Amino acid sequence: MTVDAAFQEELQHLHEVTGRISAQLDRLRQKEQPAASGDPDEAETADIVAAQVVAATRAQLADALQRALQEPYFGRLDFAEGDQPIPERLYIGKRGILDPDSGDPIVIDWRAPVASMFYTFSGQQGQDRAGYMSPDGWVEGRIDRKRNIVIRQGKLQRVVDSYVRGEENLGVADEFLLYRLSEHRDHRLRDIVATIQAEQDRIIRADRNLAVVIQGVAGSGKTTVALHRLAYLLYQYADRMRPERMIIFAPNAMFVDYISEVLPELGVGGIQQTTFTRWALAKLGHQVRLRDPRERLARWFAVQPDPALAEAYRVLKYKGSPALREVLDQAVVEWTASAVPDVDFSPWAGEVLPAATIREWFYADYRHEPPLRRRDRVLARVKRWYETRIAEAEWSREEKAARRQQAANRYHAYASRWPDVTPWALYEALLRKDSAWTPNAAAAVPDWVAAYHRSLRGQGASGSRIRRAADTEAAAATGANQHKADRSRPALSAAGEARRPLVDAEDLAGILYLDVRLRGVRSDETFDHVVIDEAQDFSPLQIILLQQFCPQGSFTILGDLSQSIHSYQGIDDWEEFLRLFPAERRTFHKLDVSYRSTMEIIEFANQIAAGTPGFVPARPVFRSGEPVRVEPVAAEERYERAAAAVARLQAEHTTIAVICRSDAACDEYARALAASGIPAHRIGAGDEHYEGGVSVLPVYLAKGLEFDAVLMVDVDESSYTADPLSAKLLFVGCTRALHQLWLQYSGRPSPLLPAGVHPQAHPHMYGVGETGRPLSRTS
Numbered sequence: 001m002t003v004d005a006a007f008q009e010e011l012q013h014l015h016e017v018t019g020r021i022s023a024q025l026d027r028l029r030q031k032e033q034p035a036a037s038g039d040p041d042e043a044e045t046a047d048i049v050a051a052q053v054v055a056a057t058r059a060q061l062a063d064a065l066q067r068a069l070q071e072p073y074f075g076r077l078d079f080a081e082g083d084q085p086i087p088e089r090l091y092i093g094k095r096g097i098l099d100p101d102s103g104d105p106i107v108i109d110w111r112a113p114v115a116s117m118f119y120t121f122s123g124q125q126g127q128d129r130a131g132y133m134s135p136d137g138w139v140e141g142r143i144d145r146k147r148n149i150v151i152r153q154g155k156l157q158r159v160v161d162s163y164v165r166g167e168e169n170l171g172v173a174d175e176f177l178l179y180r181l182s183e184h185r186d187h188r189l190r191d192i193v194a195t196i197q198a199e200q201d202r203i204i205r206a207d208r209n210l211a212v213v214i215q216g217v218a219g220s221g222k223t224t225v226a227l228h229r230l231a232y233l234l235y236q237y238a239d240r241m242r243p244e245r246m247i248i249f250a251p252n253a254m255f256v257d258y259i260s261e262v263l264p265e266l267g268v269g270g271i272q273q274t275t276f277t278r279w280a281l282a283k284l285g286h287q288v289r290l291r292d293p294r295e296r297l298a299r300w301f302a303v304q305p306d307p308a309l310a311e312a313y314r315v316l317k318y319k320g321s322p323a324l325r326e327v328l329d330q331a332v333v334e335w336t337a338s339a340v341p342d343v344d345f346s347p348w349a350g351e352v353l354p355a356a357t358i359r360e361w362f363y364a365d366y367r368h369e370p371p372l373r374r375r376d377r378v379l380a381r382v383k384r385w386y387e388t389r390i391a392e393a394e395w396s397r398e399e400k401a402a403r404r405q406q407a408a409n410r411y412h413a414y415a416s417r418w419p420d421v422t423p424w425a426l427y428e429a430l431l432r433k434d435s436a437w438t439p440n441a442a443a444a445v446p447d448w449v450a451a452y453h454r455s456l457r458g459q460g461a462s463g464s465r466i467r468r469a470a471d472t473e474a475a476a477a478t479g480a481n482q483h484k485a486d487r488s489r490p491a492l493s494a495a496g497e498a499r500r501p502l503v504d505a506e507d508l509a510g511i512l513y514l515d516v517r518l519r520g521v522r523s524d525e526t527f528d529h530v531v532i533d534e535a536q537d538f539s540p541l542q543i544i545l546l547q548q549f550c551p552q553g554s555f556t557i558l559g560d561l562s563q564s565i566h567s568y569q570g571i572d573d574w575e576e577f578l579r580l581f582p583a584e585r586r587t588f589h590k591l592d593v594s595y596r597s598t599m600e601i602i603e604f605a606n607q608i609a610a611g612t613p614g615f616v617p618a619r620p621v622f623r624s625g626e627p628v629r630v631e632p633v634a635a636e637e638r639y640e641r642a643a644a645a646v647a648r649l650q651a652e653h654t655t656i657a658v659i660c661r662s663d664a665a666c667d668e669y670a671r672a673l674a675a676s677g678i679p680a681h682r683i684g685a686g687d688e689h690y691e692g693g694v695s696v697l698p699v700y701l702a703k704g705l706e707f708d709a710v711l712m713v714d715v716d717e718s719s720y721t722a723d724p725l726s727a728k729l730l731f732v733g734c735t736r737a738l739h740q741l742w743l744q745y746s747g748r749p750s751p752l753l754p755a756g757v758h759p760q761a762h763p764h765m766y767g768v769g770e771t772g773r774p775l776s777r778t779s
Contacts, residue, residue, distance in 0.1 A: 007159045010076075010149060014156050017072050017091070017106060021065050024100060028062045064095050064267055071151045072097070073107045074194035075118050078145035079130070087144045092118050094193055095267050110193050111235035114139075119201035121146060123163035148194070189258055189706075191265045192224045203589050204229045208237050208529070211581040213574055213588045214558040217618035218605070218735035219596025222558045223259060223704065226531050229556055231266040233529055241528040243270035250275055251534040253688040255704045276542060280508040283525075284515060288424050288507075289500045294685045296504075300568065301700045301729070303661055303719055313568035315452045319506045320539020320569055322580075328510060331430055331441035332517040336371045338437060340378075341417040347386040347407035358382065370520035372421075379415055386411065423514040424501045428453070506569055509541045516548045525549060534704060535559040537566040540576050553585050561614045563703055565728050572614060594618035594735070596706055598625030601734060601741045607754040609731035612724045618735070628734075628741045630715075630753065635746040638713065639672035645711050645742055646678055646694060653708035653740065658696045659733045661719040669713060670696045699733045710737035713744050720750035727752050 001009075073093035080087035096109030108115050113132045121130045121143050131140035144165045150158035196204065203225050206212050212229070216222030230248075233241055248271060250256045256273045263271060272279075281290065299306055300313075318324060340362050345353040361381055366374040386407045390400050419437060429435035433450040435442040503511065527550045532538055536559035547553065557577060564570050571577065578586055594602050602620035609615045633641040642658060649656050658673070660666045663684065670682040673694065683690070683697035690705065699712075712733050720726040730752050734741055743753070 001161075001164075003159070006147070006161060007156070010147075010159050011156050013091075014072070014151065018069055018154060020099070020106060021069055021072060021097065025062060025065050025069075027100070028058050028065070031058060065097070067267075068093065068095055068097060068107070070153055074149055074151070076145070076147040076149060077115075077118050077121075077143065078147075079114070079117065079141055079143055081139060081141040084141070087142065090114065094191070094265065109235065110196075111232045116201065116205060117143065118146065119196045120198050121163070122198070123165075128165050150194075189224065189262055191228065191262050192221055193228065193266065196225075196228065197221075197593075199589070199591060199593075200225045200228075203591075204232050205236075206587060208233050208241065208554050209552055209585065211553055211555040211557065211578075211586040213535075213578055213586065214556070214591060215574055215589070215616060216558055216560055216591035217594050217616055218560060218563060218732070219594035219602075219618065219706070220560075220591035221595055222560075222591055223533055224262060225591070226533065226556045226558050227259065227262045228266065230271060230529065230531065231263065231268045233554075234268055243268060244272070245526070245528040246531075247272040247274065247279070247527055247529075248531040249279070249533065249538075251537065251704060252685075252701070253278075254683065254690050254701070255533070257688055258690045258705060276538070277505050277508060280512050283512055284423070284508075287422070287500065288503045288511065290508075291502050291504050293505055297685060297700065298663060301565075301662070301698070305725075311448070311452060315449055316506050316568045317539075318446065318449055319510060320541045322540050322544065324510055325513065325541055325544050327430060327441050327444050328427075328514055328517065330444065331426060331435065331438040332371065332514070334438040334441055335419070335421060335426070335518075339371060339375060339419060341414070343414075343417065345382055345410070345414050347389070347410050348403055351386075351389060353382065353385055370516075370518060372518045373520055375418060379418070382414070383411060421518065423511045423518060424503065427507065427511045427514055428501070506539070509539060509545050513541065513545045513548075516545065521548055526551060527554075528552070529554040529556070531556045531558075533558055534563075535577070536561050536564040537570040538577075539569055540571070540580060543577055543580055547580070553581060555581075560616065562609055562612070562616050563728060563732050564614070565700055565703065565725065565732060567725070590616075592616065592619050594620050596738055597735055597741075598623050598739060600625055600628050601737050604628045604741070604754060605731050605734040608734065608752050609727050612727045612731075626740050628743070630743045630745070630749070632749070633744050633746055638744065638746055639669060640676075641744060642669055642711060642713050643672050643676035643678060645744065646673060646680075647676070649709040649711065649740065649742070650678075650694070655692050655707045656694045656709045656711070657702065657705070657707040657736060658694070659699050659702055659710060659712045659736065660696065661699060661714055661729075663698050665714060666696050666698055699729045702736050703732050705736055706738055707736055708738050709740040709742070710734070711742045711744065714746070715743045715750050715753065716745040717748045717750055720752050722751045726750070 071094070073091040075092040077090045077092065078087040079090055090105075091107050092110055092115045093107040094110060095107070096105060096112065097107040098104065099106055110118075113134050116132050117130045123143065123146065128142050128144070129140065130143050131138055133139075142165070143163065145161060146163035148158075148160045148162055149156070192200075200221060203212060203214060206229070214222050214225070216225075227248075230246055234243055234246075248256075248259075250259065250273060253275060256275065260273065263269065277290065281288070299309060340355070340359045342355055344355050345358065347353075358378060362374055362378050366377050369377065387404075390403055390407070393400065393403075395403065421437070426435065426438070430438065430442050430445060431449055431453045433442045433445050433447070527546075530546055530550045532543075532546075532555070535557045538557075538559075543557070546555075561572070561574070564572075574588065578588060597605070597620065599620040599622065602618050606617045610617070631641075631645075646656055646658060658666075658669050658680070660669055666682060666684075670680055673680045673696065678694060680694040680696050681691040683695050683701055685701065695707070710733065712730070715730070720730050730750065734743075
């Protein structure tokens with residue numbers, strides 16, 4: 001079949017399908033809407049509620065059909081099951097569409113078992129057999145044709161047969177992939193459902209009860225793969241997993257915004273997307289407030305790092321370690337062992353509830369409950385005990401009232417003898433080796449950790465005063481009956497805000513872990529699945545904490561060790577996470593092919609980071625583009641030259657990033673662009689929205705984002721020195737570019753740049769030679 005004949009065939013089929021979809025939409029719109037109750041205060045009848053549910057379902061279907069009109073499908077597979085001579089044409093799209101009358105599929109959902117063949121079948125070496133696992137078992141057959149189809153805004157744009165049985169099929173699939181990769185992006189991450197590769201598909205369709213850990217190089221599509229996995233799990237396990245019980249942890253709020261449209265494009269809504277910090281603060285009921293992280297980020301990513309920070313970051317590593325978890329567990333055990341006051345309870349003279357009985361309730365009857373929940377149940381039982389005694393006594397009404405008042409007073413006095421504890425106060429006392437309630441746990445904390453914490457909070461206070469001060473501060477912020485507080489309550493008033501304990505982001509995992517051990521996790525707080533993006537910057541303790549909220553162990557954990565720029569709080573090896581899961585409940589995948597950037601950009605970036613510990617080189621797809629441009633500029637002209645470079649890049653590209661070494665440099669370049677009439681979005685640590693167009697941002701915030709073109713400025717020997725952190729930062733910045741990468745420097749270039757860059761007055765262009773090795777040439 002000729003290319004033109006194939007296009008005409010698909011054009012006719014597209015008209016038929018869009019006509020059938022339009023007819024379905026018309027029928028839905030003609031359905032009568034349910035009448036609302038005339039009285040807003042009148043209770044709705046079961047019929048009205050049922051009608052509203054039906055109407056909501058119809059609205060969802062109408063929305064799906066409306067979206068499908070724009071792009072009903074993206075692929076076609078001609079599959080003959082078994083030895084059938086005539087294959088069935090299967091059209092595959094983002095959403096399944098059924099004929100409302102016959103129930104036959106018009107379009108097959110990409111997540112359906114049969115659709116997996118579209119991603120796994122390659123037809124290499126003349127092999128035409130393929131199969132899939134259906135609910136009834138393995139189904140095998142013959143593939144006669146695999147066709148890629150591009151439809152935009154309801155218009156057929158491209159038809160490519162990547163496999164035709166009996167014909168030569170050399171590199172056609174790669175050509176179609178390169179065509180899609182060469183497209184310009186807008187300011188949001190998009191789905192890759194039409195171009196999922198076989199190794200990505202295996203991850204997406206992995207079993208739900210696994211912890212899937214992914215080492216993915218820059219541009220390997222790992223974030224998008226994780227999002228598609230969520231969509232797949234909801235489709236495959238619709239009766240066991242719900243979107244509102246899934247959560248995505250992103251590295252920052254702006255990244256949440258950047259990925260926000262992928263799931264809706266796949267027809268999935270209701271999944272929580274947040275950062276760990278926001279989630280943890282909410283879980284703690286905002287009992288603590290977070291110290292502004294910008295100062296520390298500025299110090300950590302400073303061009304000339306402060307050597308005094310070494311001890312601070314040693315402490316940060318400890319705060320995220322399994323060793324701290326052991327200390328916290330021991331502290332809870334010790335606190336629990338001494339929680340019950342060694343005194344009887346006497347509501348009035350002559351009536352006694354022995355301390356031994358109360359201890360039995362706490363340590364035996366309620367032993368399966370977390371400690372604070374046990375305390376609440378025991379105290380409630382004490383109250384019921386004396387209420388029962390009053391009810392059974394043959395006293396007058398007046399006498400009973402008097403005894404009840406006396407009992408209540410004594411009960412409050414008794415309850416106050418039970419030790420109160422707040423997670424923050426216990427955590428803080430432990431890290432200063434200053435916990436009277438948990439001396440053995442406190443003794444296990446390293447002395448250098450305690451010394452660091454004492455230096456933060458002030459010197460010289462005695463242990464008891466410190467503990468009382470911590471308890472008093474926490475009690476003022478959370479109330480005397482804090483153990484009964486709802487952890488989801490809103491933040492306090494402005495007055496209470498100032499009294500709340502101030503903590504760092506790395507403290508949240510330990511504090512919340514203590515909270516969970518003391519109070520437990522309610523069933524409505526648990527997750528069916530957890531996704532952690534940029535997980536190389538997570539700590540083992542954060543994973544341990546999240547395991548308490550996801551008892552099934554269903555995780556997708558993804559990142560790139562080559563981009564671990566927050567190494568002071570992250571990991572050095574994925575084994576640090578893998579060992580936290582049983583061997584049979586975990587799986588590890590490597591994605592080493594980069595689909596984002598051109599060969600020139602990837603080869604250039606690989607050379608920059610080649611010497612850093614743990615570096616995993618990216619393997620580019622064979623998509624060649626413009627050489628990397630490395631340009632010397634005079635120091636006094638660097639802002640003007642940067643503006644001129646951005647103006648040139650704007651002629652060809654939609655999204656452009658000017659990536660700087662520091663926040664201060666970002667401010668200068670943003671002002672220079674504005675003075676040149678180029679509107680730019682200055683991205684800072686607190687920003688939540690990525691606007692597209694021209695962006696100016698520090699390199700440490702660029703991770704996870706991508707742009708059509710990138711201009712890295714001030715890539716000189718003083719800004720990017722020959723150390724691992726500088727190499728990772730420069731690597732991250734370079735790999736944000738899809739199509740074009742320019743670098744400018746003043747004076748001497750960074751020693752991290754590939755050999756061949758010298759302080760001359762002309763730019764250097766880096767391409768790829770015939771051997772695949774980078775070469776430099778002057779233009």
